[in-house]
Amino acid sequence: MIQPADSWDFPPDAAEIVDWRALLADQGLDVALMAAFIGLALVSFHRKSVPLRYLTLAISVLYLGFAKSQLLSIVNVFSVFTWNLPVFRYSLAWYLFAGFGVVSTVLWGRFYCGRVCAYGALTQLLDRVVPERLRVDVPRSLERPASLVKYGILAATLAYFLATKDQTIYRYVEPFWMFGGQGTPVMWTALALLLVATVFVRNLYCRFLCPLGATLGVLSTMTVFRIKRWPECSTCRICEKKCEWGAIRGPRILATECIRCDDCERLYADTTKCPHWLILYRRKPSRQGTVLEAITAPLSAREQRTP
Numbered sequence: 001m002i003q004p005a006d007s008w009d010f011p012p013d014a015a016e017i018v019d020w021r022a023l024l025a026d027q028g029l030d031v032a033l034m035a036a037f038i039g040l041a042l043v044s045f046h047r048k049s050v051p052l053r054y055l056t057l058a059i060s061v062l063y064l065g066f067a068k069s070q071l072l073s074i075v076n077v078f079s080v081f082t083w084n085l086p087v088f089r090y091s092l093a094w095y096l097f098a099g100f101g102v103v104s105t106v107l108w109g110r111f112y113c114g115r116v117c118a119y120g121a122l123t124q125l126l127d128r129v130v131p132e133r134l135r136v137d138v139p140r141s142l143e144r145p146a147s148l149v150k151y152g153i154l155a156a157t158l159a160y161f162l163a164t165k166d167q168t169i170y171r172y173v174e175p176f177w178m179f180g181g182q183g184t185p186v187m188w189t190a191l192a193l194l195l196v197a198t199v200f201v202r203n204l205y206c207r208f209l210c211p212l213g214a215t216l217g218v219l220s221t222m223t224v225f226r227i228k229r230w231p232e233c234s235t236c237r238i239c240e241k242k243c244e245w246g247a248i249r250g251p252r253i254l255a256t257e258c259i260r261c262d263d264c265e266r267l268y269a270d271t272t273k274c275p276h277w278l279i280l281y282r283r284k285p286s287r288q289g290t291v292l293e294a295i296t297a298p299l300s301a302r303e304q305r306t307p
Contacts, residue, residue: 065118114259217256230276
C-alpha cells in the first residue's frame with residue numbers, strides 16, 4: 001500500500017536557512033547608527049576632547065536613551081547566568097552595543113559608564129548645569145565605604161534572582177526604565193528623589209548604587225590599558241582633588257571606580273600644571289624656556305592684539 005505524501009515533509013534543515021541579506025537590510029540602519037555612535041565615543045576618548053566628550057554624552061541621552069531606550073542592565077547579567085540571550089541574527093545592533101560595552105571595559109575600564117550609558121550621561125550633563133555652590137562633597141572617609149554599597153546591591157540582587165528567577169527586581173535597583181516611560185507612581189517618585197539628591201551629590205547613583213556599574217567594576221580589574229602615572233603622583237594631590245568620581249587614592253587609580261573621564265589624563269599632559277613636567281624642565285635648564293614660553297605665550301598674544 002502506498003502511503004500518501006506528507007504535506008509537512010520539509011526538506012532537511014529547511015528551517016535553518018537564514019536570509020542574512022534580508023536581516024541586514026532590516027537591521028542595517030540600526031547597526032550603522034550604533035557603529036557611528038561607538039566611533040564618536042572612541043574618537044572623543046582618544047583625542048581627549050572635552051567638546052567631543054559632551055557631544056557624545058548628549059547623543060547618548062537622546063539616541064540610546066530616549067530614542068532607543070537601550071542600556072546595559074542588571075537584566076543582561078541575569079541573562080548571562082541563565083544563558084537566555086537574544087537571538088543573534090535578530091539583534092545585531094544589540095550585540096554590537098553589548099559587545100562593545102564588555103570589550104571596552106576589558107581594554108580601558110569602565111569606559112561604558114563614562115561615555116555610553118545614557119543615564120550616566122544624563123547625570124554628567126546635569127552636573128555641568130548645576131551651580132557649584134549647591135554641591136556637597138562626600139568626605140574622603142565616607143567615600144570609599146560608600147562606593148562599596150553598589151557591590152552589596154549587586155550581590156543581593158543576584159541572590160534574589162537566582163532564588164526566585166524574578167527579573168522584575170531590576171525596576172527597584174535601576175532607574176533606566178525612565179527612558180521607556182514605564183513606571184508606577186512610586187517608581188517615578190523614587191526617581192525624582194534620586195535626581196534631586198544627584199543635584200547635591202554629583203553622580204550619586206553611578207558612584208554608589210548602580211549594580212551594573214559594580215559588575216563592570218569587577219570586570220575592569222582585568223583592564224589592559226591603564227592610565228599612566230608619574231613618580232610624582234605619590235606626593236602630588238592635584239588629580240586626586242580634581243577627580244569627581246573618587247577614583248584616585250594617592251599614587252593609585254582604582255580601576256573599579258574610574259570611568260575614564262579624561263580629567264586626570266589632561267592634567268598629566270599639561271606642562272604648565274603637572275609637577276612631573278615642571279620638575280623635569282627644572283632639571284634640564286635648556287628646556288626651561290619651553291615652559292616659560294608655554295606660560296607667557298597667551299599673554300604675549302593678547303599684548304600684540306592690544307592697540
